[in-house]
Amino acid sequence: MAYSAAEILQEAAINRLVLWNVDLTLVDVAIVTRDAYAEAFRVVTGRPLVKLVPPLGRPDSEIVFETLAVNGIVAEDDHLPRFLAALATAFADRRGRLAKEGRMMAGAKAALKAVSRLDGVAQTVLTGTIKSNAVLKLKAFGLDKHIDFELGGYGEEVYPKATLLQVAQSRAKQRLGTPFTAANTVVIGDSTRDVQAAKIGGAAMIGVASGRSMASELREAGADVVLPDLSDASEVVAAVAALTAPLDSRAV
Template identity: 30%
Template sequence: MKLIYWDIDGTMINTGMAGTHAIYDVFRRLMGDDAAVPHISAGGRTDNYICQQLLYQARGVMPTDDEVFSFCREYERNLVRWLDVTKQDSRIFENVRENLEYFRQKDDVAQLLLTGNSRDGAQMKLAAFGLDGYFDFDRSGFAEHFYVRDDLARHAIERANAHWRNEIEDVFVIGDTPYDIQCGKVIGAKTISVATGHYEKSALAEKAPWRLFDTLPAPKEMDSLIRA
């Protein structure tokens, strides 16, 4: 079995900043309409980390886990509305749907998620593009209880090993940020990096991914890649 872990934002889809708008809405409800929103470098970070740092930088006191998780759940309740508002500015990246459809038909490939979103947040975003049906959510990696991407990746591969055991031949992580490359290496995966998000190709190259592309290759090329 070959496991392909997909990142979501910047790798498969661009939501037109729906997530950013949804988080900022919640921040202003908590801190007041006039509160300055701290700048957080969000690309590749988990939702928990982003919400934690927004509260920390605004208050000067590190929030509790309960405060962070409450913030994230409120953000998710707000997300569906913003996905609809920004749909004219959103899109699926080149060759994504084609690859998902192609590998869905391969019995020796499992398509999973490795994302900084929670399970609910990931499902909402993918459903907005009709992509949620391609993934095994039960054995994917989500950030409900994790702040650092490396930790959710370790948890995900533990679950995969418990399920597939000796059937796993190769593990691949597809992402658009240095954090995707890093967490892939942490679990011994072959990292496929695409410069479709906020990071330039040169910045991704510095992290030495296994393979680096401007955009996701077409399905036949991807198939040859994972079977090389």
């Protein structure tokens, strides 16, 4: 009998929280994302997009405001919600292109599956991408099976990524009844911005040198563990296990 992710969470004592960055950690769908941004910009402003600011690990809410500014648009109160809604629609319209024009990062599927076998683990995402688009990105490559999207932090929430981490920890505590702190929470991401968010927000950090930042940069930023990519699932599991010791195993 197959059990849903929610049923598994209810039956198990969940005391490890793993937060995955999405872009360039699990998948790379930059071409489709740029096209969706261009369409959303046109819908909202009536003008063609000339320049899209680089993501650099930032949330969509921040990218939207900067993109409007560099294209000479004065942001108004309704611009952000309208842009994010248009972005969700434009991206959904292009979901059939994700697997064709994008790629799954090396080892991503095996790493997610291997981490899911750890005792007491819940996996979700901490991403600058808005929730609907994050779901589509991972579903396109079959990477959604072990992710509980209701516990994550997303780009439509107008907070710095470090605050989004704390939001995700709060959601997990409310849902699962376990306090999540730096002792039992780990972020897995590819940029120094992810490292900074983990350190400020209260989580251990596994840096993956598959995207925006080199291994040396991730180490210098303070990542607890740095891996070249996710190809060796046993290394990923070992790092998560070492950095998220369950609270019930600690001396009181």
